[in-house]
Every structure is written in structure tokens, then in C-alpha cells.
Amino acid sequence: MGIYYKDPVFVLESQSSSYVFAIRATGHLEHLYYGERLEGLEGLSGEALYQCLSQPVAFLPGNTIAYSSEAQTLGLELLAQELSTDGKGDLRQPMVAIKQSDGHKTADFIYWSHHIQEGKPATTPSDFYQRLPQAYGSETEVQSLCVTLKDRNSDLELDLHYSLFYETNVLVRSAQLNNKGQAPVQVNKLMSLQLDYLESQMDLIHFSGAWAREMHVTRTAHPGGIWQNSSRAGVSSSRKNPLVILADPSTTESSGRCLGSNLIYSGNHQTTVERGSYGGLRLLVGVEPESLAQTLKPGASMVTPEAVLCYSTAGLNGLSQQFHRFVQNHIVRGPWQKRTRPVLINSWEACYFDFNEAKLLKLAKAAKAVGVELFVLDDGWFGERNDDKSSLGDWQVNLKKLPGGLNGLSAKIKAMGMDFGIWVEPEMVSRDSQLFRAHPEYALFHPDKPHSEGRYQMLLNLAEPKVVDYLFNALSEVLNSGDISYVKWDMNRVVTDVYSPMDHEQGQTALMHRYYLGLYALLEKLQQAFPEVLFEGCASGGNRFDLGMLCYMPQIWASDNTDAYSRLAIQRGYSYGYPPSVMGAHVATAPNHQTLRAMPLATRYHVAAFGLLGYELDLTKQDAKVLSAIKDQICQYKRLRETLQFGRFYRLPGAENSRQQGSEVWYVINEALTQGVLGLFAGPVPANESFTSVLVPHLEPEALYRLRYEAKKLDIRLFGDLINQVSPIPIAQDSLTQHLIAKFYQMDEESFECTASGSILMRSGVKLPQRFCGMGHNEGVSVFTDYSSRLYVIERL
Ligand code: GLA
Numbered sequence: 001m002g003i004y005y006k007d008p009v010f011v012l013e014s015q016s017s018s019y020v021f022a023i024r025a026t027g028h029l030e031h032l033y034y035g036e037r038l039e040g041l042e043g044l045s046g047e048a049l050y051q052c053l054s055q056p057v058a059f060l061p062g063n064t065i066a067y068s069s070e071a072q073t074l075g076l077e078l079l080a081q082e083l084s085t086d087g088k089g090d091l092r093q094p095m096v097a098i099k100q101s102d103g104h105k106t107a108d109f110i111y112w113s114h115h116i117q118e119g120k121p122a123t124t125p126s127d128f129y130q131r132l133p134q135a136y137g138s139e140t141e142v143q144s145l146c147v148t149l150k151d152r153n154s155d156l157e158l159d160l161h162y163s164l165f166y167e168t169n170v171l172v173r174s175a176q177l178n179n180k181g182q183a184p185v186q187v188n189k190l191m192s193l194q195l196d197y198l199e200s201q202m203d204l205i206h207f208s209g210a211w212a213r214e215m216h217v218t219r220t221a222h223p224g225g226i227w228q229n230s231s232r233a234g235v236s237s238s239r240k241n242p243l244v245i246l247a248d249p250s251t252t253e254s255s256g257r258c259l260g261s262n263l264i265y266s267g268n269h270q271t272t273v274e275r276g277s278y279g280g281l282r283l284l285v286g287v288e289p290e291s292l293a294q295t296l297k298p299g300a301s302m303v304t305p306e307a308v309l310c311y312s313t314a315g316l317n318g319l320s321q322q323f324h325r326f327v328q329n330h331i332v333r334g335p336w337q338k339r340t341r342p343v344l345i346n347s348w349e350a351c352y353f354d355f356n357e358a359k360l361l362k363l364a365k366a367a368k369a370v371g372v373e374l375f376v377l378d379d380g381w382f383g384e385r386n387d388d389k390s391s392l393g394d395w396q397v398n399l400k401k402l403p404g405g406l407n408g409l410s411a412k413i414k415a416m417g418m419d420f421g422i423w424v425e426p427e428m429v430s431r432d433s434q435l436f437r438a439h440p441e442y443a444l445f446h447p448d449k450p451h452s453e454g455r456y457q458m459l460l461n462l463a464e465p466k467v468v469d470y471l472f473n474a475l476s477e478v479l480n481s482g483d484i485s486y487v488k489w490d491m492n493r494v495v496t497d498v499y500s501p502m503d504h505e506q507g508q509t510a511l512m513h514r515y516y517l518g519l520y521a522l523l524e525k526l527q528q529a530f531p532e533v534l535f536e537g538c539a540s541g542g543n544r545f546d547l548g549m550l551c552y553m554p555q556i557w558a559s560d561n562t563d564a565y566s567r568l569a570i571q572r573g574y575s576y577g578y579p580p581s582v583m584g585a586h587v588a589t590a591p592n593h594q595t596l597r598a599m600p601l602a603t604r605y606h607v608a609a610f611g612l613l614g615y616e617l618d619l620t621k622q623d624a625k626v627l628s629a630i631k632d633q634i635c636q637y638k639r640l641r642e643t644l645q646f647g648r649f650y651r652l653p654g655a656e657n658s659r660q661q662g663s664e665v666w667y668v669i670n671e672a673l674t675q676g677v678l679g680l681f682a683g684p685v686p687a688n689e690s691f692t693s694v695l696v697p698h699l700e701p702e703a704l705y706r707l708r709y710e711a712k713k714l715d716i717r718l719f720g721d722l723i724n725q726v727s728p729i730p731i732a733q734d735s736l737t738q739h740l741i742a743k744f745y746q747m748d749e750e751s752f753e754c755t756a757s758g759s760i761l762m763r764s765g766v767k768l769p770q771r772f773c774g775m776g777h778n779e780g781v782s783v784f785t786d787y788s789s790r791l792y793v794i795e796r797l
Contacts (some may be wrong), residue, residue, distance in 0.1 A: 001013050001014065001015065001162055001166055002143050002164070002166070002241045003114065003116050003143045003144070003145045003162070003615045004012070004116070004438050005045075005046075005047035005114065006021040006619040007046045007244070008022045008024070008044045008046055008047075008049050008050055009021070009022045009032070009049045009053075010022065010023075010114075011041060011049075011145075011723060012146065012162060012164045012166075012171060013037060013041075013164075013212055014037070014164055014165065014166045014167075014169045014171075014276065015037070015167055016036065016037050016169055016311075016313065017034070017035065017036065017169045017171075017311040018033060018034070018035065018037045018038040018041075018164075018788065019025055019033070019055060019171055019197060020032040020033040020034075020038070020049075021082050021561060022046075022050050022053075022054065023111045024073060024074070024223070024549055026067060026068070026070075026071050027066075027070070027110030027111040027149075027264070028074075028076070028081060028109075028110065028111070028159075029081060029082035029083060029147065029149070030053060030054060030079055030080060030081060030082070031080040031081055031082050031196045031198075032050070032053035032080070032741045033053050033193070033198070034195060034197060034198075034259070034309075034311060035257065035311060035313075036257070036311075036313045039431070041723075042418065044051055047130055049371075050071055050328045051278075054460075057073045057075070057078060057079075057082075057083065058073065058076070058674055059073060060072070060073060060078070060547070061278075061664075064077050064078060064089065064638055065077065065154055065363065066089075066090065066358060066445060067089065068182060070341070075089060075239075076077070076088050076089045076090035077089055077091050077092070077276070077277065078278045079196075080195055080196035080198055080280060080469075081194070081491060082147075082160060082177070082196075083095045083096060083109060083149070083158065083160060083194050083304055084096070084192065084194060084196075084282075085097070085106070085107040085108060085109060086105055086106065086107065087106025087108075088107075088108050091277070091596060092276050092282050093282065093284055093587055094189065094271055094275050095189075095190075095191045095193075095194040095225060095284055096109070096158065096175075096177070096187075096189060096190055096191070096495045097185065097187075097188040097189035097190075098156065098177075098185055098188065099185070099188060099338055100154050100183065100185055100186075100188040100756075101151070101183040101185070104153065104154075105501075106153055107151045107153055107154065107156065107641075108149065108151060108153055108611045108729060109148055109149035109151050109152075109430070110151075110152055111147065111148075111149055112148045112150045113147075113148045114145060114146065114147045114148065114544065114728060115145070115146045115148075116141055116143065116144070116145050116146050117140060117143070117145075118138040118139040118144075118764055119137070119138065119143070119144065120134075120136060120137050120142045120144050120163045121134065121144060121519060123136060123146075123159075123161045123174055123176065123303065124303055124304075125301070125303060128521055128524075129139030129465050129468070129517060129518060129521045131517065131520060131521065131524070132264070132265070132303065132305050132306070132335060132517070132520065132548075133264055133265075133305075133520055133548050133551030133552065133585050134172075134264060134306050134551070135163065135170075135306060135308070135326075135330045135331055136145070136193035137163075137165055137167070137329070137330050138593060141165060141166065141167065141329075141330070142163050142164060142166070142330075143163070143164050143166075144161065144162065144163040144239040145161075145163075145164075145440055146159050146161050146162075147159070147162075147595060148158065148160075150153075153168055154181060154185060155180040155181025155182070156178070156180070156181070156185060156752060157178040157180055157528050158175060158176070158177055158178075159175065159176040159470070160173070160175055161173060161174045161176070161306075162643050163414075164189070165326060165330055166170055166327040167325070168310070168313055168322045168323075168325045168330070169310055169312065169322050170308055170309065170322065170323075170326045170330070171308075171309045171310075172264075172306045172307070172308055172309075172753065173193040173201070173306065173307050173309065174190060174191055174192060174193075174303065174304045174305065174306045174307065174441065175190055175191070175193075175303075175304045176191055176301055176302065176303045176304070177296060177298065177302045178300075178301045178555065178784070179296040179298055179299065179300050179301070179302065180299075180477050181298055181568060182298050182438040183298065184295045184296060184297050184298065185296045186292055186293070186294075186295050186296075187292075187293060187295070187296050187302055188293045188450075188604070189292075189293065190286065190289075190292060190304055190657070191200055191270075191284045191285060191286030191287075191288035191289070191304065191307075191308035192263065192283065192286040192287075192304040192306060192307035192403075193261065193283070193285040193286065193309060193310060193731055194282065194283070195259075195261075195282070195283040195309065195562045196276075196281075196282050196283075197246065197259070197280060197281045197282075198223075198279075198280050198281060198283060199248075199280065199281065200275055200279045200280055201221070201222070201249060201575050202221075202222055202246040202247060202248065202249070202271060202273075202281060203219050203247045203248070203249050203251070204219070204220055204222055204227055204244065204245075204246060205217060205218070205219045205220070205244070205245035205246075205258075205316075205576070206218055206219075206229050206241075206242040206243075206245075207240070207248060207573050207574075208229075208239060208240050208241070209238050209239065209570075209573075210239060210333055211238055211540050211543065211560065212541060212559060212560050212561035212566070212594050213238070213559075213560075213561065213566070213570070214238040214241075214541060214543075214544075214545070214558065214559045214570050214573065214574075215238075215241060215542065215558075215569075215572075215573025215574050216569055216573055217569075217572065217573050217575060217576070218248075220720070221249065221494075221554060221586065222273060222281065223272070223274055224275050225275065226272055226273075226681075227272065227273045227274070228270065228271070228272045228273075229244050229270070229271045229272075230268070230269060230270035230288050231267075231268050231269050231270075231272065231288065232268050232434070232718050233268070233290075233494040233495065233543075234267060234268065234459075234494055234495020234496075234498070234512055235266065235267065235447070235491070235494060235495070235539055235543050235544045235745060236263075236265065236266050236267065236543075236544050236545070236546035236548070237494070237543055237548075238539075238540070238543045238545075238559075239539065240486075240541050240717065241545065241546070241577075242261045242263040242265070242269045242271065242285075242546055242547075242576075243260065243261075243263055243574075243577035244260065244261050244262075244271045244273075244283075244285075245258055245259070245260040245261075245319065245391055245576065246258065246259050246260075246281070246283070246315070246614045247259075247316065251315055251316065252315050252316070253315050253316045253317050253651050253652070254314075254315045254317055254329075254653075254655065254710060255313050255314065255315045255712065256313070256316075256403060257311075257312070257313050258311075258312055258315065258319050258320070259309065259310065259311045259312070260309070260310045260323060260576070260577065261283060261285045261306075261307060261308060261309050261310075262285075262307070262308045262314075262318050262323070262546075262547055262577055263285055263286065263287075263305055263306075263308070263332070263546070263547065263548075264305050264306040264307070264546075264547040264548050264551065265287060265305035265516070265547070265689075266516055266519070266544050266546050266549050267287065267291060267512050267513060267515070267516045267548075268288035268290075268291040268512060268622060269285075269286070269288055270284075270286060270287070270288040270289065271283070271284065271286060271711075272343065274283045275321065279347065283333055284310075286304055286305070286307060286763050287304065287305060287470065287513060288543070290526035291510065291512055291513055292304070292510055292511065292513050294509045294510045295509065297411040297683075303319065305548070307661065308326070308547065309507045310322050310323055310326065310623055311324050313738065316576065316651070317650050317651060319576075320575060320577065320649065320651075321648055321649065321650075322418075323576070323577045323578070323579075324578070324579035324581075324648075324649060325579075325652055326443075326764070327453065327458070327547070327550060327577075327578060327582060328578055328579055328581060328646065328776040331547050331550050331551055332550055332551075332554045332581075332582065333551065334527060334531060334554065335382070335531055336534050336554040338646070339552075340516070340553060340641050340642055340646075341534070341612045341641075341645060341771075342373035342374040342419060342486075342534075343371065343372050343373050343374070343613050343614065343615075343621065343634050343637060343638070343725055344372065344373065344374040344375070344376050344378045344421070344486070344614040344615070345363065345364070345367035345372045345374070345375055345376065345614065345615045345616070346378055346380065346429070346614055346615070346616040347360060347363065347376065347377050347378045348376075348378035348423075348616060348619055349513055349562065349588050349589065349593055349616045349618075349648030350616065350617055350618040350619070351378075351380075351387065351618070351667075352362070352379075352380070352449045353379065353380040353386050353387055353388075354380075354677055355380065355401060356401050356402070357401065357402050357403065357404065357408070357409055360377065360402075360409065360447060361409075361412060361413075362374075362620050363375075363618065363619060363620055364412075364622050365416065365417055365661050366418065366619035366622075366627070367376065367418070367615065367619055368416045368417060368418055369627070369631070370615075370619065370627055370630045370631040371631055371634035371635060371638070372418060372615065372634065373418055373419060374419040374420070374421055374485065374486055375413045375418045375419070375420055375421070376420075376421040376422070376423065376488060376614075377409070377421070377422050377423065378422070378423040378488065379423050379425075379490075380401070381397060381398060381401065381406070381423075382394055382395050382398055383395075383396065383398060383421065383434070383703060384398070387649060388455050388456060388457075389430065389432060389434070389456045389521050389756055390430045390432035390433060390456070391430055391433050391437060392425055392428040392430040392433060392435075392457050393429035393430060393433040393434070393435030393460070394433050394434050394435055395424065395426075395429070395474045395475065395477070395478050396439055397481070400737055405481060405482065406422065406478070406481045406482030406483040406484065408482075409480055409482065410482035410483040410484060410519065411482070411483060414483050419485040419486060420476070420482065420483055420484060420486070421484060421486025421487060421488065421534070422486075422488070422533050423488045423490060424475065424478065424487060424488070424489060424490065424491040424642075425457075425486075425489075425491060425492060426460075426471050426474075426475055426489070427460055427461050427462060427491050427519065427702055428457045428458065428459060428460065428491070428492065429442065429443050429457065429458055429459075430456055430457050431453070431456065431457075431458065431492055432456070435785050436458075440495065440501075441461060441501045441502055442460050442461055442464075442467050442470070443459065443461065443501075443534075444458060444459040444460065444461045444463075444495075444497075444498055444499065444500055444511075445458050445495060445499060446499040446501070446514070446532075447500070447501055447646075449499075450498045451496075451497045452497055453491070453492030454491075454494060454496070455493055456491050457492065457643060459493070459495060459515070461501075461502060461514045461515070461518075462502050462515045462516075462519050462522065462689075463500055463511055463514035463518050463522075464500070464502050464518065465505070465518065465519070466502075467518070468518045468519075468525075471522055472522055472525050472529075474475075476526075476530075477530060479526075479529075479530055479533065484533065485532070485533060485534060485622070486533065486534045486535075486536065487534070487535050487536070488538055488557065489534045489535055489536065489553065490538040490539065490540075491535055491536060491538070491539040491540075491543070491544055492540045493540075494543070495512060497598075498511055499511075502695050506785065511741075516548070516598075517631065518550070520551075520552070523535075523540075523550065523553075525551035527552055531618050534554065534555075535552060535553040535555075536554075536555045536584055537550075537553040537555070537556035537557065537559055538556065538557035538558065538584075538607040539551040539559035541558065541559035541561065542558050542736070543558050544555065544556075544569070544575075545558065545574065545578070550578075550582055554581075555583070555584055556581045556583070556610055558570060558571060558574055558583045558584055558585060558611065558665070558776045560590060560594065561594045561595070562586050562587075562588035562599050562600065562616060563592035563594055563595040563604075563607070564592075564599045564603050564604045564607040564685065564787070565597060565599060565603075565662065565787055566593075566594070566595060566597075566785065567585065567607045567608075568607060568664050568681055568683075569611060569662070571583060571585065571607065571611060572651060572664060575649060575651060575666075579646075579649065579666070580610055580611050580612070580644060580645055580646075580649055581612070581645040581646050582612075583611035583612060584611060584612050584614060585607065585608040585609075585610070585611030585612060585613065585614070586608055586613075586614040586615060586616040586708070587601070587604040587605050587608050587613070587614070587615045587616070587617065587630070588615075588616045588617050588632075589617040589618070591605070597705040597787075599787050600788065600789070601626060601629055601630075601713060602629075602789060603681065603787055603788065604788040605630075605633040605637075606655050606679055606681065606789040606790075606791045607679075607681065607789070609637055609640070609644055609653055609677075609679070610644065610649075610666050610668070610679060611631075611790065612639050612645065613633075613634070613641070614797070615630065627628075627686060630711070636791075636793075640675065640793065642670065643668055643675045643676065643677060643779075644668055644677055646670075647668040647669050647670045647671070647676070647677075648668065648669050648671070648673075648698060649666070649667070649668045650666070650667040650669075650697060650698070651664070651665075651666060652665040652666065652667050652694060652697070653665065654781070660685060661679060661683045662683025662684070663680075663681060663682050663683050663684075664679070664680075664681040665678070665679070665680055665681070666678075666679040667693060667694075667696065669697075669698050669699070669794075671757075673698065673699055673700045673703070673796065674795070674796040675793075675794065675795055675796070676696070676699070676705075676767075676793075676794035677791060677792070677793055677794065678694065678696060678707070678791070678792040678794060679789065679790070679791050679792075680692070680694075680768070680790045680792075681787075681788075681789045681790060682784055682786065682787060682789065683786070684786045684787075685771075685784060685785070685786055685788070687773055687774070688773045689771070689773075689776075690771040690772070691767075691770060691771075692767075692768045692771065692774045693765040693766060693767045693768065694765055694766055694768065695761075695762060695763070695764075695765040696761040696762060696765065696794070697759055697762055698762075698765060699758030699759075699762055699794075700758045701757065701758045701759035701762065702757060702759065703757065703758050703797075704755060704756070704757055704758075704797040705755070705756060705757070705761060705794050705795065705796055705797065706753065706754070706755045706794070706795050706797055707752075707753070707754050707756070707761070707766055707792050707793070707794045708752065708753045708754075708792065708793055709750075709751065709752040709753075709790050709791070709792050709793075710751065711748050711749040711751040713746035713747065713748065713749070714746060714747040714748065714749050715742055715746060715747075716738075716741060716742050716745060717738060717739075718749055718783065718785065720733050721733045750769045750779060750780055750781060750782045752768065752769055752782075754766060754767075755797065759796075766792075768782070768790075769781065769786040770782065772784060772785070773781075
């Protein structure tokens with residue numbers, strides 16, 4: 001296992017994947033293989049290995065271009081490569097595109113040297129304001145390779161960085177261009193990763209949406225030509241997440257080959273998958289080229305963010321699980337990396353902008369009584385912020401609402417036995433704010449041109465170290481002004497009218513990329529200054545849910561949509577590339593504020609429990625029954641949260657005859673295989689599909705497990721006038737009598753308990769109670785109506 005070189009072949013071998021490429025006689029890097037781990041390589045010489053993995057070319061067909069008179073059978077258009085350029089006959093999209101000062105655009109990168117080392121060196125500039133977030137790992141977890149190439153046509157050098165994380169089968173790649181010449185070179189494109197995957201027929205799985213509708217999964221066969229997934233929103237975006245998966249058409253959740261890519265970056269990105277004219281798919285991943293394009297001065301370097309590549313033969317679940325481990329072990333960092341996350345209450349949907357200290361304390365008291373651990377004060381606590389039209393930038397507490405300041409409020413919350421957190425949106429400034437009046441030049445806008453605003457706000461110019469320092473000081477003051485353990489870091493607009501009035505030297509080049517370098521510098525400074533603070537990212541929900549932000553924030557608010565049914569699709573989408581331990585999920589009120597759908601309280605909880613549980617509703621308005629149910633929920637969640645947040649997560653197929661619209665079966669099991677949770681979620685239920693059995697994966701075959709559902713109470717109103725079939729007295733629907741009876745009398749749900757060996761649960765499955773279908777109702781029947789759900793707890797005996 002590890003990275004080694006056997007002239008002329010490089011082998012990058014992780015626990016279950018191999019990545020192989022070679023240096024051709026001409027110095028080009030030829031990609032040879034990426035896939036399930038190849039065994040028996042020790043006995044083969046480098047030459048023999050090259051011969052069996054490389055595609056022999058005896059002649060160049062038709063009008064393809066021969067690389068040189070000496071290499072008459074080398075046609076770059078036919079060759080699988082580690083990197084590609086324009087102008088030498090490869091007509092596919094290039095990884096690198098440059099223009100020299102004389103206008104010459106052809107580049108031709110040839111092997112020069114390489115270096116293999118244990119661990120993972122930082123490959124980002126040491127200048128604090130130039131650094132990119134990167135994956136990390138110890139010398140026993142990761143090994144790295146750097147291959148340096150030189151352009152035959154210029155003085156450009158290209159470093160290709162590879163870091164191999166053995167256990168998670170992840171290969172992290174990035175590229176660096178160094179101008180070693182005397183003249184500037186225009187770099188129009190520099191992608192982080194190129195993979196010339198040798199197969200042509202793959203399905204593309206991608207994650208798109210909009211505000212409140214993040215991460216909807218689409219799977220299509222590659223359409224031919226060039227397929228693209230990209231964001232030009234200035235954020236990684238809810239429109240198109242940078243995560244992309246390529247899967248064999250036959251790959252399912254539980255079996256088959258697939259590979260996934262992602263980018264450790266939060267701004268504009270691009271992934272293209274191109275089918276070449278001679279077969280194979282070229283995957284290119286990186287920053288959207290126009291957003292990175294710049295002139296490289298003599299002596300200057302340009303570094304891409306890191307792209308992540310992961311391979312699995314264990315289906316989409318296998319791939320997701322590797323991604324989850326990778327995010328948890330090599331992206332998320334700091335004291336919160338492995339800590340279970342607190343159950344929180346967030347004031348937003350409970351109060352919006354309408355609160356004062358007394359109201360917040362009342363909410364906090366109710367939250368404490370049901371077991372909440374962290375009180376989060378959302379938007380509205382600063383400046384004159386009574387709606388979303390003003391005050392971003394004025395990070396001074398509003399003493400009319402909070403006379404004791406953040407200090408006073410946080411002290412009172414702490415005294416109740418809860419932690420205290422706040423909302424901020426530091427990257428923004430409202431036109432109506434003291435900051436904008438004092439420093440309009442801090443905003444990213446053109447002072448003489450009309451500006452299109454989103455939510456009445458503009459971005460601050462984080463490309464300027466001066467603005468970064470200003471924000472660091474302003475935020476440090478806020479964080480020191482009270483006992484603040486948590487920060488929700490919001491960012492509520494996409495980017496338009498990008499222009500920096502301060503950008504005299506750099507002429508607006510790669511401005512949004514420099515914005516992100518500034519943001520990362522700010523976040524790193526804050527992380528160093530306040531290591532214990534738990535940061536939660538947010539961008540109108542999941543408009544910036546990416547590996548870049550996760551390097552600074554151990555968790556991200558997944559969506560402003562708190563409707564549990566919508567959340568099934570959203571959280572399912574995230575689960576392909578991001579673990580439950582980074583996904584904020586709250587129980588909100590019913591009807592829901594985004595969809596007006598009324599979901600059962602239990603389902604709202606069950607869905608949120610597959611993420612980082614929080615509550616976001618006015619607990620002071622809930623009746624005793626609801627509060628007692630919430631108390632039970634939180635109590636159960638605390639018992640299961642280590643497993644729910646950090647266990648191995650599966651998307652399971654239901655075993656119904658047909659897959660029900662919007663239904664989900666989710667399962668999570670801890671590393672020790674001693675505790676698991678199985679969640680069943682219904683969409684609109686079809687009639688008379690009443691039998692459900694589920695194969696429960698990844699248990700100890702010989703061990704005994706108990707699987708249990710504790711019955712809750714059922715509101716008799718659910719049965720409408722059907723109740724008259726069993727009631728001794730007539731009960732008219734919606735009558736006072738019906739409401740009165742419902743108040744004092746509730747029916748029991750089915751209880752369920754089964755003990756079986758792991759092997760039985762894995763191979764024969766668990767047969768769950770028959771579901772209600774209009775007849776034969778008794779205590780063994782599961783009343784599983786639209787949007788119902790069940791959470792089965794599995795304990796090893
Ligand atoms: C955004 C966030 C919400 C909330 C509001 C406050 O929309 O996504 O969760 O914090 O801002 O203005």
C-alpha cells in the first residue's frame with residue numbers, strides 16, 4: 001500500500017483502489033488505470049506493467065495529429081493523460097490553457113522530476129492572505145507525490161500534487177503553475193484535477209436545486225459530448241453543488257463501481273465530463289476557469305484548490321461512507337472535529353426579528369426544560385436591525401432589545417445551564433448601515449454604476465486584507481463581549497456587479513477568487529483566536545455547503561427549508577458526499593413556514609435526528625403534550641447521538657413491491673456494531689402496500705440484536721369519522737365532542753420488538769408490523785399514514 005515508482009510507472013495504492021500512470025518516452029504522463037485495487041504488481045517490472053496497462057497504438061487513424069516525427073504513433077487525442085493542454089492535437093477540453101506574451105497559446109508539459117513523501121505537505125502559499133483550505137492527515141494516513149513538468153514552449157513549470165489517503169480511498173489532487181521565465185504569461189485555465197477515465201458509458205449523478213430545494217439528486221446517462229456542472233453564483237451554490245459522481249449504469253446503492261469528485265473550495269466551480277472521439281471520459285474538476293484566470297508575472301506561482309477523488313466498488317453507499325470518513329477525519333478539524341454536537345434551539349422561526357430579552361429568556365427557559373443544550377440568538381440583535389433592510393456591518397448590540405448586551409443575556413442563559421450562541425453575517429454590508437456610510441469603499445461595488453442588490457445588501461471586499469483585518473477586529477469584539485460558545489455564520493446572497501473600488505494594482509483580476517482567499521484568512525484567524533467556539537456555516541441554508549467551508553466550520557445549516565418531507569430529499573442528497581455530523585437539521589412548527597405542510601411532530605424529529613438535531617419553533621406556545629414529546633425526543637437523541645452523528649450511514653431500499661414516492665429508509669450503525677438506528681419515512685402512502693421488511697446491513701453476524709420501537713400515542717382525530725366504527729357513542733367529525741375526547745383519550749401505536757442474530761437481520765431482514773389499510777385494525781397494526789415515520793433502535797445484546 002502507498003505510492004511507489006517503478007520506472008516508468010507510478011502506482012498509488014490505497015486500501016481498495018489503485019491509480020496508475022506512467023512517463024512515456026516523450027515525457028508525457030499517460031494515465032493507465034483507476035479502479036479496484038490491482039493485486040500482484042510486485043512480481044512485474046515497470047516495463048511489463050506499462051505494457052499490460054497501456055493501450056497499444058500501431059497507427060494514428062484518419063486525421064489525428066502525430067505528436068512529432070520521432071513519435072509517429074503518439075496522438076494526444078487518443079491518449080489518456082494526467083494533464084492536457086491546448087495546441088498539440090488533443091482536441092478535448094484541456095486542464096491547462098495559457099497565452100504567452102507573444103500570443104502563442106500552445107503548451108506542452110514534459111516530465112522533469114518527482115518526489116514522494118510520507119504525510120501531506122501544505123501545497124498552498126505560506127502568505128496568510130493567499131492560503132487555501134486543504135485536506136490534512138498524519139504520516140501513517142497519507143502519502144504524497146509531486147510530479148514536476150516543464151513546458152517545451154515556455155518557462156512555465158507545472159507541479160501536479162497527489163495525496164493518497166489509504167483508509168478512505170481518497171486521492172486529493174491539485175496543480176501549481178510556476179512562471180520561471182522573464183515574461184508574464186496569461187493563464188486562462190488551470191484545473192485541479194484531470195482524470196481520463198478509460199470507460200465511456202457511465203451515469204452522471206449530480207446535485208442541484210435552488211434556495212429551500214438544495215441537493216436534489218439527478219442521475220442520467222452521459223449524454224455524449226461535454227457535460228458540465230458548474231456554479232457562477234460566486235458561491236459553491238444550492239444551484240449546483242460541486243459534488244459529482246460517475247457510476248456504472250448497473251451500480252446501485254449497495255453494489256457496483258462508482259467514483260466521486262469534489263472540490264475543497266467555496267466559490268465558482270466547474271466539473272466537466274467529456275466523452276472523447278476515441279472513447280473514454282475526461283473528468284476535469286476545478287475553479288470555474290474565468291474566475292481564476294490571471295496573468296502570471298515572472299517568478300510568480302498560481303495554485304489551485306484541492307480536488308478530491310474517491311473510488312468504490314461497494315455501490316453508492318460504499319462511496320458515500322468513504323466520503324463521510326474523509327470529511328470527518330481529513331477535512332473537519334479543531335476541538336469539535338469528533339465531539340458530539342449539542343442540541344440547540346434557534347430563535348429565527350420562533351421570533352424572526354421580533355424579540356426582546358424577556359421574550360428570549362422565556363424561550364430559553366422552555367428550551368432548557370425539554371433538554372436543549374445551546375440557545376442560539378439568530379438575526380436581529382445588532383444595529384437597528386428590525387427587518388432585513390438595514391444594519392449588516394454594524395456589529396454592536398441593540399441595547400433597546402437587549403439592555404444588558406450580549407454579556408447580560410449570555411450570562412443569564414449560562415446560569416440556566418445552557419450554552420449561548422449568536423448569528424452573524426460578516427461578509428455583508430447593508431446600504432443602510434453606519435459601516436457603509438463610513439466606508440463605502442469596503443463594499444464590492446462600482447461607485448458610479450447601478451448595483452443589483454440581493455436582500456438589500458452588498459458584499460464586503462474580502463479581497464482586501466484591510467477589510468479582513470477590520471472584520472477580524474469587529475468579530476473579536478463581539479465574541480469577547482459575552483459568553484459565546486457558538487456562531488452561525490450566514491451569507492445571504494449570490495454575487496453580482498463584482499468590482500473593487502480599491503483594486504488599483506490588480507485590475508479586478510480573479511477578484512472573487514481573492515475574495516475567498518480573504519474569507520479563508522479571516523476564518524483561520526478566528527479559528528486560531530477562538531478555538532473552542534463551534535462555527536456553523538449557512539448561506540440562505542445550503543448555498544455554500546462545501547468542503548472549503550467545512551475546513552473551518554464543523555457543521556453547516558443544510559437548508560432554510562425546515563419542512564421534514566422536503567428535508568428527506570435534501571438530506572438524502574447531502575448524504576452522498578457529506579456525513580450527518582456536518583448537517584444542521586431542525587424541528588420546526590406545523591404547518592411549516594416554507595411549505596405550509598403540517599407534518600407529524602414525530603416525523604419532524606425523526607428526519608432531523610439523521611442530522612444535527614435542533615429546534616426552531618416557539619416552545620413557549622406548545623401545549624404540555626407537545627413539550628413532553630419533545631423532551632422524550634431530546635432524551636432519546638442524546639442516547640443515540642454518537643451513533644447518529646458519527647456512525648456509518650446507509651440509504652436503504654424499502655422492501656415494498658414498488659418504491660413509494662418520496663419514501664426513505666435510512667440506517668446508521670456505530671463503529672463497534674453495538675448500536676444502530678433504522679428510520680422509515682413515508683411520503684404520500686399508497687393503499688394496501690402493507691408489508692415491509694428491511695435487510696439491515698453491517699452487523700456482527702453471530703451477535704444477538706434487539707430491534708425496538710416504543711409506541712407513541714395516536715390522536716383519534718386521525719381516523720376522522722371512521723372512529724364511529726368502534727366508538728360506543730356517535731362522534732361527529734370536527735365536533736366539540738371529538739376535540740374533547742381527543743384531549744383526554746389517545747390511542748396506542750403498535751409496539752414492536754424483535755430479537756435476532758445479526759446474520760438473520762442482514763440476510764432475511766426484519767419483518768415490520770403490517771401497515772394500516774382501511775380494515776382489520778388492531779394493536780399490532782402500524783398506522784402508517786402520509787408522512788409517517790418510525791425510528792427503530794437496534795442494540796446489541
Ligand atoms: C438566512 C438563514 C436563516 C436565518 C436568516 C436570518 O435566511 O438561512 O436561517 O438565519 O437568514 O436573517
